Amino acid sequence: MATPLVVSEVFKSFTMHLRDGIKLPVVNDVNFSVASGECVVLGGPSGIGKSSILKMLYGNYAVDAGQILVDHKDRIVDIARADPRTVLDVRRHTLGYVSQFLRTVPRVSALDVVAEPLVARGIAAPEARDKAAELLAKLNLPQELWTLPPATFSGGEQQRVNIARGFITSHRILLLDEPTASLDAINRRVVVEMIADKKREGVALLGIFHDEEVREAVADRVLDVSQFSPRKAVAA
Amino acid sequence: MTDTPLLKVSGVSKFYGSRIGCKDVSFELWPGEVLAIVGESGSGKTTLLNCLSTRLMPTAGSVEYRMRDGNFRDLYHMSEAERRFLMRTDWGFVHQNPADGLRMTVSAGANVGERLMAVGDRHYGKIRETASDWLTRVEIGTDRIDDQPRAFSGGMRQRLQIARNLVTGPRLVFMDEPTGGLDVSVQARLLDLVRGLVNDLGLSAIVVTHDLAVARLLSHRMMVMKDGHVIEHGLTDRVLDDPREPYTQLLVSSILQV
Ligand SMILES: Nc1ncnc2c1ncn2[C@@H]1O[C@H](COP(=O)(O)OP(=O)(O)OP(=O)(O)O)[C@@H](O)[C@H]1O
Ligand SMILES: Nc1ncnc2c1ncn2[C@@H]1O[C@H](COP(=O)(O)OP(=O)(O)OP(=O)(O)O)[C@@H](O)[C@H]1O
Ligand SMILES: [Mg+2]
Ligand SMILES: [Mg+2]
Numbered sequence: 001m002a003t004p005l006v007v008s009e010v011f012k013s014f015t016m017h018l019r020d021g022i023k024l025p026v027v028n029d030v031n032f033s034v035a036s037g038e039c040v041v042l043g044g045p046s047g048i049g050k051s052s053i054l055k056m057l058y059g060n061y062a063v064d065a066g067q068i069l070v071d072h073k074d075r076i077v078d079i080a081r082a083d084p085r086t087v088l089d090v091r092r093h094t095l096g097y098v099s100q101f102l103r104t105v106p107r108v109s110a111l112d113v114v115a116e117p118l119v120a121r122g123i124a125a126p127e128a129r130d131k132a133a134e135l136l137a138k139l140n141l142p143q144e145l146w147t148l149p150p151a152t153f154s155g156g157e158q159q160r161v162n163i164a165r166g167f168i169t170s171h172r173i174l175l176l177d178e179p180t181a182s183l184d185a186i187n188r189r190v191v192v193e194m195i196a197d198k199k200r201e202g203v204a205l206l207g208i209f210h211d212e213e214v215r216e217a218v219a220d221r222v223l224d225v226s227q228f229s230p231r232k233a234v235a236a
Numbered sequence: 237m238t239d240t241p242l243l244k245v246s247g248v249s250k251f252y253g254s255r256i257g258c259k260d261v262s263f264e265l266w267p268g269e270v271l272a273i274v275g276e277s278g279s280g281k282t283t284l285l286n287c288l289s290t291r292l293m294p295t296a297g298s299v300e301y302r303m304r305d306g307n308f309r310d311l312y313h314m315s316e317a318e319r320r321f322l323m324r325t326d327w328g329f330v331h332q333n334p335a336d337g338l339r340m341t342v343s344a345g346a347n348v349g350e351r352l353m354a355v356g357d358r359h360y361g362k363i364r365e366t367a368s369d370w371l372t373r374v375e376i377g378t379d380r381i382d383d384q385p386r387a388f389s390g391g392m393r394q395r396l397q398i399a400r401n402l403v404t405g406p407r408l409v410f411m412d413e414p415t416g417g418l419d420v421s422v423q424a425r426l427l428d429l430v431r432g433l434v435n436d437l438g439l440s441a442i443v444v445t446h447d448l449a450v451a452r453l454l455s456h457r458m459m460v461m462k463d464g465h466v467i468e469h470g471l472t473d474r475v476l477d478d479p480r481e482p483y484t485q486l487l488v489s490s491i492l493q494v
Contacts, residue, residue, distance in 0.1 A: 017482035018489060059471060061478040084457045084471035085266055105431075105453065106424040 002071070004094075004172045004204050005057070006033040010066030010080070012052055025230040026052050030066065032223055036172070039195060039205040039218050044225035050208045051100070053225065054175045056080070057206070058097045059087035070094060070173065092120055097175040098166035102158040104151040110136065111146045114164040121169065128168075135164035139190055155182040167194055174198060176207035180214050192217045240302060241266050242408060242440050243288070248297035250283050256464035257283035261297070263459065263469065267407070270434060270441045272451035272472065274487070275461035281444040282412055284461070288442060289329055289410045290319050304407075324354045328401030332413035334393035338385050338400065344371060345381040347400050355404050370399040374429060391422035395429065402433060409434075411443045415450055427453050448491055452476055460484050 010030040015023050027049040034040045042050040055061040056079075057068055063080035070077050072094045077086060091097070096117075105113065114132035119125055136146055139160040145153065150161045159182045166174065176195075180188045188211065195218045198205060209215040215222070241264040250257035258280035265271055273281045286292035288299055290311050300308040304326070311319065323329070331337040338347050348367040349357075357363050368378045374395035376388075385393050394414065401409060414430065415423040431454055434441055445451055451458055451472060458475045460468040460483065468481045479485045 014478075015480075017485050021482075055477070060473050062470075062474060062480060084474075085269065087471055088456055105428070107428040 002036040002202075003033050004036060004071040005206065006067075006069040007031060007053075007057070008067045008069065010053075010056065010068065011064040012049070012056060012061065013064055027225065027228040028230045030228045034173070034204040034206050036202040036204050037199050038220045039199055039207065041215055041219040041222045042206065042208050042225050043215075043222045044229075048225045048229055050225050051177055054097070054177050054206065054208065058091070058095065058175060060097075092117075094171055095173045095175070096166050096169055096171035098163055098177065098179045100177045100179075100181065102150060102162040102165075104149065104158070106151065107149055109147045110141070110150050110153070110161050113150060113161055114168055117165060117169045131168055132164065135168055136160070138194070139164055140187060156184065156187070159183060160187060163191060163194070167198070170201065171203070173204045173206070176205065176209075178208050178210060180209060180211055188214055240306075242269075242302050244300040244308065245288065246298055248284065248287050248294045248299065250280075250287050250292065250294045256280070258287065258461070259464045261466055263466075265408075265440055265442065267440055268438045269457060270439075270443060270455045272455035272458045273442065273444045273461060274446060274448060274451050274458060276446065276487075279461040280464040281446075281461055283464075285410055285412055285442060285444050289323070289327065290314075291329075301408075324351065325404050326407050328404075328406040328409035330394075330397055330401055330409065330411040330414050332416040334385065334390070334397045337397045338393060340386050341384060343382045343384055344376065344388070344396055347385065347396060348403050351400055351404050366403065367399075370403050371396075373433070374399045375425075389422075390418055391426060394418065394426055398426075398430065398433070402437065402439075405437070407440060409439055409441045411441060413445055414443065415445070415447065423450075430454060448476060448488065460487065 007030055010027065012027050013023050013025040015021060030053060042053060044050060052061055056063050059079050066080060068079040070079055070090055072090045077090055079087060079090065111129055111132050114135060115125065115128035118128035118131060133146065141157060141160050145157065150158050153161065159179065163179050180191050183191065192214055195205060209218065243265040246262045248261045249259045261284055273284060275281055283292065287294040293312065299311045301311055302308050329337065345364060345367045348370050349363040352363050352366060368381055371378055371381060376392055376395055385396055388396065415426055418426065427450060443454055455472045458470065458472040459466050460475065462483050468475055468479065468484045475484060476488060479488050
């Protein structure tokens with residue numbers, strides 16, 4: 001089985017220069033990999049560093065040390081060291097990410113927000129919009145909202161737009177940060193099915209799910225992030 | 237991904253007497269890439285932008301530009317005539333104050349048409365048609381084509397300036413605080429327009445702004461300047477969400493949310 005994502009000896013801390021330069025260690029020596037068709041769930045208490053790991057993998061947070069190896073267009077890219085242009089290319093073609101909250105852009109309709117990752121890959125706008133409509137329908141977003149910018153949507157509506165945007169491409173790796181947190185039971189089940197489809201397509205998924213039921217349904221294994229916590233190391 | 241940059245900047249410095257304008261700036265800009273230059277007032281953003289666009293001659297350093305024939309040319313060693321031609325055809329420059337980039341006493345249509353004539357268009361009907369197309373693209377009613385920009389609102393003037401710059405199909409656009417003097421609601425509209433045009437046309441752009449939200453929305457990559465130096469440089473969302481330098485942390489923390 002292919003392993004498109006390998007994380008090796010990754011360290012992360014924040015230095016708060018506005019707070020007398022205190023250093024806040026977050027994770028030490030993170031090692032794991034995710035195989036195609038597998039869904040790995042990051043577990044552990046609030047503040048332990050789960051989201052920070054996802055953000056480092058996506059190139060959104062810098063990495064102090066270690067490697068994040070991604071199989072991108074038949075070569076291996078180390079996200080920890082890649083230049084911005086390469087990171088953006090990896091995001092466009094290989095690595096998808098559903099953040100916990102949608103970042104809205106003024107004046108762009110929900111349909112176009114969702115279609116955008118396909119358009120960025122060179123797919124014609126009408127075709128991309130059709131696919132976007134299909135996903136929004138599956139996620140039960142009322143059709144009268146599709147042409148509106150999501151800025152005024154409810155939390156759950158925005159999150160469904162965000163999920164559709166993350167799932168529209170056939171990226172080989174998908175990162176999910178609590179995608180179901182603000183959804184009702186019906187839509188949670190839709191997302192569980194969508195994740196199962198991605199697994200069948202051979203996508204490598206790495207996610208954070210607080211909801212027990214969702215986690216049970218999607219996880220092939222749970223990786224406890226506490227084992228990478230420097231605080232644990234100090235206590236031991 | 238193309239593997240040749242459009243612009244290669246190395247060691248660009250500009251001194252005003254003994255005062256530093258900008259110091260030892262190096263980077264490459266790639267086709268389709270939007271770079272934001274941010275920093276506080278007086279940090280050297282405009283100085284750098286003007287050096288890159290050859291509106292100002294630097295004290296040291298070089299800037300190479302990939303011409304349409306694929307060859308790199310050193311901008312500071314071109315003849316004045318060559319440089320002017322480049323600025324009129326292959327580049328755009330959007331000023332903070334539209335009055336600096338427009339001719340206020342000729343019509344909106346002529347403001348756009350003028351750039352076309354500069355690249356050799358002579359057919360009046362066609363020029364007018366293209367001008368009218370571009371006014372529509374920047375959301376100015378075609379019934380305003382014969383009005384002078386003096387009669388336009390600030391937002392309309394700025395959109396006209398953008399049309400005037402983009403009509404010749406430039407490959408590189410420089411913008412100095414393009415949303416600077418505008419109301420917040422007018423800014424949003426302009427940003428959305430610029431974002432769409434940059435995407436559709438595959439332009440490269442260098443945008444100077446002190447507004448981090450503008451940088452977030454428009455740019456792929458960001459450079460933070462302080463006292464003439466580039467102190468942090470990286471992927472825009474990385475710099476904004478995980479700023480490393482004390483000054484960048486201060487900048488990011490002084491705004492509510494970007
Ligand atoms: N950009 C940042 N700057 C400074 N500190 C940060 C930043 N992002 C996260 N942290 C800190 O890093 C630690 C880990 O945060 P993270 O968001 O990764 O936790 P989490 O495991 O996802 O928690 P939760 O389950 O509550 O979402 C926290 O102490 C947090 O305050
Ligand atoms: N023509 C000039 N002669 C002397 N000093 C100058 C000149 N132009 C700029 N400077 C100085 O160079 C420094 C950088 O100025 P610059 O205009 O590049 O700043 P900026 O970052 O664009 O600021 P702002 O955000 O206020 O536009 C400042 O200290 C400024 O006073
Ligand atoms: Mg989290
Ligand atoms: Mg300036």
